[in-house]
Amino acid sequence: MNVKLSALSIALGLAYATTTAAAPVNPGAYYEIEEVAINKAGDFEQANFGPYAVAISPDGRQAAGLTTRSSIGAIDYGLHFTYERECYYSTTICEVIYQGSNNAAQSTYENAIRKWRLDETNAASSYYRSQFIPFTLGADLNPSRIEVFDNANTGSTDQVVTDISDSGETVGYGSASYSTGVPFSRDFTRHAFYKSATGEVCQLKPTTDVTRGGYSAAYNISEVTLASGETRKLVFGHASVNRPNNENVYLDRCFASTADDNSRDYNELTYCPGFNTQPWVWDVTNGCETGELTGNAMVANPTEQWLDKRGGDRSTIYSAAAFNSDDKGVVVGFSTQRINNTERGDRARATYIVPSDTGEYASNPVEITQVEQGVGDPNDNLRHTWAVDINNNGLIVGNRVFELVKGRNRPTEFFVFDKSTQSAILPLVDKNIRTKQDRVGATDNNKPGANSQASAINDAGIVVGWADAPGETQPVESGNPRRQAAFVYDVTTQDAWYLNDLVCTKDAQGVVKQPYYRLEKAKDISDDGTILxxxxxxxNKDDFINMLNAHPVMLKLNRNLEAGDINSQPNCYDSKEAEEVDKPFQRSGGNAFWLLLLGLPLLVMRKFTK
Incomplete structure (x- = not known):
């Protein structure tokens, strides 16, 4: 239960933490913090952005993260819903996202989506350097870089770890290394992998290479007990089944386009990944003696199947993926649904797939239409829905994102779907999370168009994710994106809390202390409630209050069972460290580069590479 999708967000992390892992701070808080920071040296010399949280093992002892070389953004070229919608912020903001900053002193200087795209386009004639640098952590929190598919040590591959097991097994995806001479070439742009706890790498391939190695990606590894009682270790993801019109046109336009378009369409990413994909499963129960496995499609008639029974225009890219599984092998994810016959005409729709008693996946995916409640004409007004996680009690969490402008925003809203009752709730529709100060003051939290996004749920029904931060209510359409803050939501009590309200302590003299952290995105939660x-x-206090000189860090939040009830925690706003936190932050002159000051981080969807 570890895939953390995330919707469309922005990658402009500025500062880079240079300290090593720190000891736990603020003992006695509801959540006690351990910090992970990366030294920009050695294996991480090219890691200009991050670290970013990715996944935590079910027992909370292992974790995975990611750093990046460029300020790339929330883009996974294998998942259309992360990029096919044009930038709708102000022109200045969109240019920053696409082009990067114009300040040569910043690591984002001309170093964003456009730079990344051009590097890929020019890779055949110039040396390509790895853009993604993943790592794993044990209990000591010392980061260890992950390398796959680069036996020649060329430094030209991209790898992403997407999930990690209790024993330290990892899955994810990576590219083949480039050749060492002009013209530079590689065997495949993306294949999934499984790496054992002892370090052996298994390449997880599509059944048919199609062309140029085909395409595959892994997002989850699960121990599954079938209805027959048999236990299997399965890896879930997606893989290529064919190409639009059985041609390489889209593949070429994705990876070798010379067009240099603007921020409103992000170059020619709309043609990526050049393949049509379907949910995929690889069985690693008996390991991987040959070093590679091909796996199987999880839907019937994979070259034809999508939600509205594909037909008509064969040039439209369709895609689907499996992101997570429960202990019975029920898998959640999405499948596209054709709305019209253009390249950008598909819509992602949340789905789940149930295996047969013998563990076969050959049925059609079940669309979770209940999450469209309250939306007139969801085909037009909901751009995408997708399911990201399922717990062992049949609760599925996911998100929906609007095409319709609502509250001067095109919001993302998270949902909880109960598979047994076939019912869904949307806990934060048109309302912000209440801070502790709001609760004490009984302040209303209604806000049309508020954002919330779920990334994981554990068996206790605790959901983690992120939502609009306190005070972030400005118009987004043709304006500025809102700063986000990490939250937890309890399905049982139907209450949500900002994590920053749950990390303060109070001593015997009544003195409240707040650590100088701002928790932005909660990516994963273990069975015991540990959050990554x-x-x-x-x-210092001034930087904390004014949100200046921030050091991006990955944080492990350990649940302190001695802290008492969640509703009886100290009021963080009573601390000296936060005495002016509720003072409005003044953004100078409406300049969009306030984003650079805040250092909004890359949204790591546990998915992307290029």
Whole structure:
């Protein structure tokens, strides 16, 4: 239960933490913090952005993260819903996202989506350097870089770890290394992998290479007990089944386009990945003696299957993926649904797939239409829905994102779907999470168009994710994106809390202390309630209050069972460290580069590479 999708967000992390892992701070808080920071040296010399949280093992002892070389953004070229919608912020903001900053002193200087795209386009005639640098962590929190598919040590591959097991097994995806001479070439742009706890790498391939090695990606590894009682170790993801019109046109336009378009369409990413994909499963129960496995499609008639029974225009890219599984092998994810006959005409729709008693996946995916409640004409007004996680009690969490402008925003809203009752709730529709100060003051939290996004759920029904931060209510359409803050939501009590309200302590004299952290995105939660999050550390009170000079860090939040009830935690706003936190932050002159000051981080969807 570890795939953390995330919707469309922005990658402009500025500062880079240079300290090593720190000891736990603020003992006695509801969540006690351990920090993970990366030294920009050695294996991580090219890691200009991050670290970013990715996944935590079910027992909470292992974790995975990611750093990046470029400020790439929330883009996975294998998942259309992460990029096919044009930028709708102000022109200045969109240019920053696409082009990067114009300040040569910043690591984002001309170093964003456009730079990444051009590097890929020019790779055949110039040396290509790895853009993604993943790592794993044990209990000691010392990061260890992951390398796959680069036996020649060329430094020209991209790898992403997407999930990690209790024993330290990892899955994810990576590219083949480039040849060492002009013209530079590689055997495949993306294949899934399984790496054993002892380090052996198994390449997880599509059944048919199609062309140029085909395409595959793994997002989850699960121990599954079938209805027959048999136990299997399965890896879930997606893989290529064919190409639009059985041609390489889209593949070429994705990876070798010379067009240099603007921020409103992000170059020619709309043609990526050049393949049509379907949910895929690889069985690693008996390991991988040959070093590679081909796996199987999880739907019937994979070259034809999508939600509205594909037909008509064969040039439209369709895609689907499996992101997570429960212990019975029920898998959640998405499948596209054709809305019209253009390249950008598909819509992602949340799905789940149930195996047969013998563990076969050959049925059609079940579309979770209940999450469209309250939306008139969801085909037009909901751009995408997708399911990201399922717990062992049949609760599925996911998200929906609007095409319709609502509350001067095109919001993302998270949902919880109960598979047994076939019912869904949307806990934060048109309302913000209440801070502790709001609760004490009984402040209303209604806000049309508020954002919330779920990334994981554990068996206790605790959901983690992120939502609009306190005070972030400005118009987004043709304006500025809102800063996000990590949250937890309890399905049982139907209450949501900002994590920053749950990390303060109070001593015997009644003195409240708040650590200088802002928790931005909660990415994963273990069975015991340990949370892996991305956030920022500040060196002093002034920086903390004004959100300046932030150090991006990955944070492990350990649940303190001695802290008492969640509703009886200290009021963080009573601390000296936060005495001016509720003072409105003044953004100078409406300049869009306030984003650079805040250092909004890359949204790591546990998915992307290029």
């Amino acid at each position: 999050a991305t956030g920022y550390r500040y060196d």
